[in-house]
Amino acid sequence: MYRYDEFDARLVGERVAQFRGQVERRLSGELSEEQFKPLRLMNGLYLQLHAYMLRVAVPYGTLSSLQMRKLAHVARKYDKGYGHFTTRQNIQYNWPALVDVPDILDDLADVEMHAIQTSGNCIRNVTSDQFAGAAADEVEDPRIWCEVIRQWSTFHPEFTFLPRKFKIAVTASQNDRAAIRLHDIGLRIHKNDAGETGFEVIVGGGLGRTPYIGHTIREFLPKKHLLSYLEAVLRVYNLEGRRDNLYKARIKILVNAGGVEKFTDLVEAEWAAIRKSEIDLPGEEIDRIRAYFSPPDFEDLPAESAALEQKRTSDGAFARWLRVNTVVHKAPGYAIVNISLKPVGGIPGDISDVQMEAVADLAAQYSQDEIRATHEQNLVLPHVKKDDLYAVWQALTAQELATPNIRLVSDIIACPGLDYCTLANTRSIPIAQRISERFADLEQQEDIGELKIKISGCINACGHHHVGHIGILGVDKKGEEFYQITLGGSGAEDASLGEIVGRGLSSGDAVGAVEKLVDYYRENRQDNERFIDTYRRIGADPFKEALYAAA
Amino acid sequence: MPLLKLFGSNLVPALEEPLQEVSLEDWCDNPQAHADATALVIENDIGVEHIAEDLSSFGIIILKFPTFKDGRAYSQARLLRERFGYTGEIRARGDVLRDQTLFMARCGFDAFEFAGDDTAAASAALGEFSLAYQSAADRMEPVWRQRLDRAVAA
Structure with a gap:
């Protein structure tokens, strides 16, 4: 997974320092709540019914065990011992005290995490397929492009005060696990007839009061042009999107009001004017990012595991969990494990500090140190050897994290x-x-x-x-x-x-x-x-x- | 409402000289009648391309932020600088707050009718970030280029 270099680390550090100053100005009374609101919203801090709520970004849903342990630490030290995974692959804390928030952000920065752009009318945390890098049906790992977008959109000077929030999702599979047709922009990596990979660009989907399915405005965008094309879409939206009515301000309204053809023409004209500028990354930088997502060293394993088959036959509860909660992996002898955060009678997406630490332990021991959050408010261990599935199931069961209900009626x-x-x-x-x-x-x-x-x-x-x-x-x-x-x-x-x-x-x-x-x-x-x-x-x-x- | 100008990487209080302002619509209707205008005011719902031909007539263009949340002028400023090559002053008017001046400067603004009092704080806010991921209308080298330069040097 992606690791910060000194540049990424410095930017996040500077953000924490800036917000610490803003919180001090609020606590001293220099800023009123009204003046403070836009500043805290730039840092994922909401004022809810009973308390502040802090939304922490989990970029494209990928977490290391170290990061998960830090999330557990935050839940225990600053909150009431739990967190809540959201439909945007983020985690929310429901009870932080304002005075603690800069310290929370400092703690998160230690493990390359932040709350940047998890709220406000800006480009939000980019979401993706929770099985990225593990799915048998993907063209390539979509997270490379999510990270490219994460960097480009972070503190984008032109697009921080858009008409409304802006959500981008990326997938590289025919089977859409990221709801790309319901995002402001959905990107689907696919192969064209010439065998090249590029993006289908879908714009104007969204839910809310006026739901729309997105429109494809470009069937195939060569990957190297991604950022200039996104910049063209965002510029058209920033200039043309409605600002007179909160409920008509999303890009879906702009796209559908004038018609998708007119919108597409505006984007293509804007793109023609900027595509030669220095927005798109050079190949060296894309390769640098790509290297972080090279597949882990999977062992050369037989497709089936004898140990697994024996347990499957002898233990019905395990067999049910296998059927319902595990998914085919692209590497022989491996499986993708879904962790249900939907126990019977539970609160969808909630997880305790102890459970978070248990998941972190399992990821470290059995899943190449990786964890994913899903837009359906569950977690995933993406790379588990079939030989290990029984041990993983037992450990999850002990933590009430093995409810076999993924995609079923109680996976709400x-x-x-x-x-x-x-x-x-x-x-x-x-x-x-x-x-x-x-x-x-x-x-x-x-x-x-x-x-x-x-x-x-x-x-x-x-x-x-x-x-x-x-x-x-x-x-x-x-x-x-x-x-x-x-x-x-x-x-x-x-x-x-x-x-x-x-x-x-x-x-x-x-x-x-x-x-x-x-x-x-x-x-x-x-x-x-x-x-x-x-x-x-x-x-x-x-x-x-x-x-x-x-x- | 002090006027601040970008000087290097600082915001410096500037003397306010009286301007002869003209709106873009009035200018387009009858340029001759406004031959003595020194500053062009463009509302944020008007495309800046309408003035592309006449940009050299003005040393100052004023773009507006009716509220800090209305970010259209960021795009207008970038277009003026990057597409139409405007090199005169671009001045921000309206709800111009300290926490937005860095974004404005990155998009090509170099003068600010600052809505607060603490001009030193506004200047300091420009320095809160030493890096940027993306290229814009200013001279900040995007992080990706710094990475490339470092890799070449190594």
């Missing part, structure tokens, strides 16, 4: 909701907890199969409800919490937006509604259809009927 994305968030209308976490309790039976979950439930506590859609196979949106009606169900969304390569199926339900009814929908699917599925496949085949009406038929 939920925003923090009214338990923490100042924007929320309703709570999200208790709904997620109750659904996972209702579907606690593991055999039943596996029988139901892939089913993505996503819950947002308000229309800002941080819980991605628009792209849930079943989406749940909390709305406030005269002080009472109601939940609206959407069906048929997907954030993957077959991206689609869910459809609202009818009137809102009380929190109690919402959980029962999910059960009715699942029952209806099980009665009507054909062959190996997933929930979403059945929905797409038979349409919304029968599901609506099943949901609202007089009980």
Whole structure:
């Protein structure tokens, strides 16, 4: 993985020093909260319902065990002993004291971490495929380009006060694990007919109040031009994006208001004017970054492990975890391990300091020292030998990190909701907890199969409800919490937006509604259809009927 | 509202001379009527390309920040410097705060109608970062070039 050189380290150090000064000005009263707000927001520090919240960047979701141990240390020393992994591969701390934040940032800088651009109307932390560098289906490791973008976008002088926040995701696989069609810019590395690799550039996706699937504005961009092309997109957006209405300020509105052709023409014209300038990195610098992502030295192993097969046969619980939580690795004899942060009745994405340290230990011992955070609020050990899987499973089980529910009904994305968030209308976490309790039976979950439930506590859609196979949106009606169900969304390569199926339900009814929908699917599925496949085949009406038929 | 000018890597208080300002629209309508104008004011929702031909008529161009959050003038300044080769003064007007002056300077601003009082602090803020990852309209060498130079020297 990427390591800082003296330049990267100095920039982060200077940022911490700058913020320490800003915090001192706030604490001394020189700055009012109003004046301090834009400064703290540049450093990922929000003021939530009950306390400050610090969002720490995990660039493209990659962590070393040393970094994970530091995250545990921060949770223990400055917070209440836990952190929360977000849908943008970041981690949030919910209870830091303002006076401690510069020290937290200093501690993080010791392990090459920071909170830069995790909030504010700037280019946010770049996200990627959590299986990058391990996936059997990738063209190349997309993180090389994520790091190129990270550096280019850090303190970009022109793009720090955009109309709105700006999110970029990169993948190098046909199977979209990074939701690239739902980002301001999505980049997909692929091969053209001549065998060269380049980017499909997708612009204008996003959720929120007005969800859109992104448009492809360029099928193939040679990789060396990435930064100049991004700069052209950002400049058009910075100059032309709406600033009169917070809710119409994202690039998706600009793209769709004038039409994608007009937007593309503006970008291409801008790019033609700047592509020869010194924005793009020289090959030497790209090679320098690429070298950090060269594959680890995988051992020459047989594809199958006898030890593993023996345990698979003798231990049913292990066999289930293998089926559900592990994924094919590109190197023979290795597997990708998903770590579920969704125990039955738990808070999606939450992890304690002790659990973080256990994950760090496992990464150091079994996974080439690497850990990934996923946009579905789980973790990954990307490079585990099949021979070691049983030991890893036992260790994860001891920490309650082995719930075999990845992609299943209880692997729920939920925003923090009214338990923490100042924007929320309703709570999200208790709904997620109750659904996972209702579907606690593991055999039943596996029988139901892939089913993505996503819950947002308000229309800002941080819980991605628009792209849930079943989406749940909390709305406030005269002080009472109601939940609206959407069906048929997907954030993957077959991206689609869910459809609202009818009137809102009380929190109690919402959980029962999910059960009715699942029952209806099980009665009507054909062959190996997933929930979403059945929905797409038979349409919304029968599901609506099943949901609202007089009980 | 002190006027600060970029001098090397510092911001220095400057004497405010009376300007004869003209808006870009008025200039485009009738340049002859504004022949004595000394400063061109461009609103941030107008493309700077409209003035490309006449840039040499002005020693000062004023770009606006209605609030510090409205960052359109950063792009306007870069276009004036990098695309249209404007070498006169580019002055920031409006919500011009100490924590943004470095970004402004990097985009080509060299004069600031500073909205605060502590001009020494504003100048110090310019020095809070000694490096930049990306090239812009100023003379900071991007980090990637420094890396290359170092590799060549080694």
